[in-house]
Amino acid sequence: MECKLLDSTRVCLGRSCLNRFSRCRVDAVTFSNQFCSSRGMLIKASYSTTRKSKQSIDWVGQDNFTVANDSPWIIETNGIILSPSLVESTVLDYSEDKYDGVVIDPDRLPSNPKAFASILRASLSHWRLKGKKGIWLKLPVERSELVPIAVKEGFEYHHAERQYLMLTYWIPQGPSLLPDNASHHVGIGGFVINDQDEVLVVQEKYCPPACVGLWKLPTGYILESEEIYTGAVREVKEETGIDSEFVEVIAFRHALSVAFEKSDLFFICMLRPLSTKIKVDDQEIQAAKWMPLAEFVEQPLIKEDNMFYKIIEMCIARLGKRYCGLVSHRVVSKFDGKTSSLYYNVADSQDSICQGS
Amino acid sequence: MECKLLDSTRVCLGRSCLNRFSRCRVDAVTFSNQFCSSRGMLIKASYSTTRKSKQSIDWVGQDNFTVANDSPWIIETNGIILSPSLVESTVLDYSEDKYDGVVIDPDRLPSNPKAFASILRASLSHWRLKGKKGIWLKLPVERSELVPIAVKEGFEYHHAERQYLMLTYWIPQGPSLLPDNASHHVGIGGFVINDQDEVLVVQEKYCPPACVGLWKLPTGYILESEEIYTGAVREVKEETGIDSEFVEVIAFRHALSVAFEKSDLFFICMLRPLSTKIKVDDQEIQAAKWMPLAEFVEQPLIKEDNMFYKIIEMCIARLGKRYCGLVSHRVVSKFDGKTSSLYYNVADSQDSICQGS
Known part of the structure; x- marks a missing residue:
């Protein structure tokens, strides 16, 4: 989805130094790091505004801000989100899995950590209301600053690879039924x-x-x-x-x-x-x-080691066709549609003329 | 190791508000979260000091600070370490592994994130000089605020369990020879x-x-x-x-x-x-x-599925003693001193009267 911002779009703008919110017009907006989703837009922008009142106070800022497409926009200045009501309607981009779970899109995370904290909290409330169970949050290593925020919200580590850390959150009462990490x-x-x-x-x-x-x-x-x-x-x-x-x-x-x-x-x-x-x-x-x-x-070192000697003994028995190993066969299963390898010792390969001892 | 601080110990003390370092005496020190190592000590303390000069400027602070046991102490105020030369002599607690690697002690990490950043950097320099190779850093989930700091220092994610994230750093030139995560x-x-x-x-x-x-x-x-x-x-x-x-x-x-x-x-x-x-x-x-x-x-669903049907066929053949499965045997190996289970199909259990087909 592509987003366009019009110069005439109305925004709500706040700056902590003003100590209040002021409704105003955006006069010029330059965008970078922009992305859009069905739920909202996260933009890094330089912007200049004029207050709606006759008294003209112009200023230019550069901040991350979060906007909902179909609402008056709320600009977050210095990472503080100004309209809780609107923020609550903003949910992280996600897909659903077949176990009533939620997989958060790792490519669509807010760039601002404070915005992430707010939206993550709002998202959890949203998914709780929808009866969702397991929440999967994959944080790329480049977004490691979000790890403590997710932990603070109650997420647990699940597994990690060089490029990412996977965290999970189990919404229902009782122990998590999410699958374990590789063992x-x-x-x-x-x-x-x-x-x-x-x-x-x-x-x-x-x-x-x-x-x-x-x-x-x-x-x-x-x-x-x-x-x-x-x-x-x-x-x-x-x-x-x-x-x-x-x-x-x-x-x-x-x-x-x-x-x-x-x-x-x-x-x-x-x-x-x-x-x-x-x-x-x-x-x-x-x-x-x-x-x-x-x-x-x-x-x-081979001869005196129970395990190695046993292994070599079997290899020698196999050479003498007094032992039968496991051959690999490619099989398809309808259940997951996967082709996989089944290892068993029926002698149907040319080489595997095995004789049970 | 137990540490004791004497009220008369000389310290170097700096405060950013003074904009310079001043040498002075510690008059009273109260400690908490204290731990010691062969390399240094990390202390959370309330302290009051008197400047060495006749002009008496007393003040009380509460901060984390890092000290080396055998040197004039350097107090870190607001997370800023004031004496780089001494900081370099402070290294995280660690043990060595048999592959010239370093295993950082996860129970002895500095409580202050900024101190952690400085000491981690100094430790890497130290280990580099000592010719160390792989560095293992296990961060408990309660210390998730240290994750982005370690990533910034060049650490990579290795694996994670519910209670911790393991990060690694490979010092030598060339690709890391550290073992992979579970697969x-x-x-x-x-x-x-x-x-x-x-x-x-x-x-x-x-x-x-x-x-x-x-x-x-x-x-x-x-x-x-x-x-x-x-x-x-x-x-x-x-x-x-x-x-x-x-x-x-x-x-x-x-x-x-x-x-x-x-x-x-x-x-x-x-x-x-x-x-x-x-x-x-x-x-x-x-x-x-x-x-x-x-x-x-x-x-x-069984009859029409290649894989399941094959599996059941083998189970039935095994019942008819026309197939030989793998029995588990406990074996010991001298190499790692471990007792483990070796699975093979020699018929030496009463039940396993297998006949190769």
């Missing part, structure tokens, strides 16, 4: 073995004292919107330069409260190498090489 | 079947239009520090009142970008019922019942 990191380990029974292994630059000197499988975290099979291939490529293709998930480990109270799901993936020449990632990896499987397993 | 929600679906081949099913109160009228498996999210097998049992109990025990993970689904760009791992768990009497959770569940397996599968 897990998801990592992969790539078991890449070639025709000569050599395993692709790395030494990490930064690792806990317990693993110094250990030749280990390439590992890493998958991205928040990345398939496990894609992430495994990517991590192997990044750390070692080796191209590979995903075969199966052999097993997975669930470890609780690993970082920031979040838990960790770690998928051991078998991969088939598609290239041989190693190129080490200097940033994270000290060295990488192809290591004979027998030698790899004989490392004391 | 996944983890859900479970419980396939609970009794000796009469009846499945435990529910109808949800709030569900997308596509699933209205559907009798479905109990589902839910596991908590951020909860085992999959515990979460599955808990969700079944909460929604239906039925006690059960975990048998196997049958399969799992990975769906990308489900909520807040985060992805979703959904584990289908087979559970053995330990009770029969249903008690519905009124808040989320419309109805729950035991439904004959054949009837459950014949529901058009």
Whole structure:
């Protein structure tokens, strides 16, 4: 929606130094940072006015002010909103979600923090009257000055990403039914073995004292919107330069409260190498090489570690077709219309001739 | 560490109204909100002073001020720190992590936002000189007024929980190597079947239009520090009142970008019922019942949905011992000293007599 201000538009104007409101005409208005919505307009403007009375007092100001399109305009000077009655009719731009919730438009937040405080409060009253439940407020990092204001209004932190902080407000009585924040990191380990029974292994630059000197499988975290099979291939490529293709998930480990109270799901993936020449990632990896499987397993740090030994044992069993991992299948569900990956161990891929033990 | 201030301690004192710094004696100091660290002390105090010169100008003030234990004290009045040279020697309380990182103590943040800004800046200079890399700043929600200050100093949002916002600062040149925020929600679906081949099913109160009228498996999210097998049992109990025990993970689904760009791992768990009497959770569940397996599968919404049908097919195959799910085993790893759960499909539990197809 585009807005135009006419020089002849009537406005209500107040300045704290005058200590009263005076009705007057806007004689000239220059706009910047302007945006419009169905509910109102927030404008940064330079303006000059003449009082309606014969006594002419001209002045020029530069301020943020909030106006409602279909009402006499109320100019907010120095962040003070002058007409509570009109402000109450101004609501932040929002959309509704399917759970009777409200998603505030992060691109249409008032530029003035004090205006934001007033309009946010008025908006909450409005949504309360409309029977709304959960309110989602996403504040871009550039608007971090609004965070304490929202907290003061009763909003709670929900989650944050580099570019924004998400806050929520639960209107009904009783505990919030809004979904929780993400709870897990998801990592992969790539078991890449070639025709000569050599395993692709790395030494990490930064690792806990317990693993110094250990030749280990390439590992890493998958991205928040990345398939496990894609992430495994990517991590192997990044750390070692080796191209590979995903075969199966052999097993997975669930470890609780690993970082920031979040838990960790770690998928051991078998991969088939598609290239041989190693190129080490200097940033994270000290060295990488192809290591004979027998030698790899004989490392004391693998041999004496219950978990790692069990994992390698399964990988070897899988090579000998005495173990069956999980193959990924793309499936569509009508419920959310999403195509997703279902991992299960029925042997319908050429490679997965598994035999239950 | 405990701090004591002696009335005779020499201080440097400045007031903007005097427009200069004057060296003087503290005659009386009353303290509140006091804390100490190896680097300095932040005190909220009422104090009265006498100028050193014969001309006696007494006054009483109440302000936050920052002092270094081992130096002439610099009193900060109205949030303005008066001696940059001394301020630079004041560093926020912190501990070091094993990756050359710094973890700022969230319980020892200056109470005055302007003091926080100065000390944060000085601390960053200090850590830069010491060759530190990643800086972790956890701001409790009660200190939300510090968020815009930290952002202004170059901190980035990392993640947030209801009680805090975590910000980070990466000192070295080049991209940050700090670990990412949690990336996944983890859900479970419980396939609970009794000796009469009846499945435990529910109808949800709030569900997308596509699933209205559907009798479905109990589902839910596991908590951020909860085992999959515990979460599955808990969700079944909460929604239906039925006690059960975990048998196997049958399969799992990975769906990308489900909520807040985060992805979703959904584990289908087979559970053995330990009770029969249903008690519905009124808040989320419309109805729950035991439904004959054949009837459950014949529901058009299950039968016509690729994903759900495949999942149920596997559960049925598992019942007929024609399919092998993943059993959970507790394993210990020396690397992180953690006991965690490893899920794999070797048949070493009494129940898991699986035969690869």
